[in-house]
Amino acid sequence: MRRIPAVITTCAATLAFLVPAGLAAAAPVAPAAPVSPAEQSYTVVPYENVKVRKLPTKDSAYLATLAAGQSYTAYCWTHGQTITDHGYTNDIWIGFADGFSSAVYFKGDQYANLPASAQC
Structure with missing residues (x-):
């Protein structure tokens, strides 16, 4: 199982809070x-x-x-x-x-x- 760095986890949690559920999948992928x-x-x-x-x-x-x-x-x-x-x-x-x-x-x-x- 791949571990996700804490920074990405925190950003994802913030994004999930700020972006409506239907739009979250459209977020750009980090390099x-x-x-x-x-x-x-x-x-x-x-x-x-x-x-x-x-x-x-x-x-x-x-x-x-x-x-x-x-x-x-x-x-x-x-x-x-x-x-x-x-x-x-x-x-x-x-x-x-x-x-x-x-x-x-x-x-x-x-x-x-x-x-x-x-x-x-």
């Missing part, structure tokens, strides 16, 4: 955010050094670099900015506890071997 380490996790391995960004875009704030060949814990994948490198093009970004990295740089399939159900 993907880093996930809680309490959720299901997966092991991913970058084939080259890869940057972790705050959001799933190459221009988002830099947070860290993952070293090539090392194993890292990922929690989900999401669609983000399309990245083309080394002959691969993909808009899938892998979600970590604090940020995202383009799936183009990880071993495995287009989702770095995360299951389709692991969407953020």
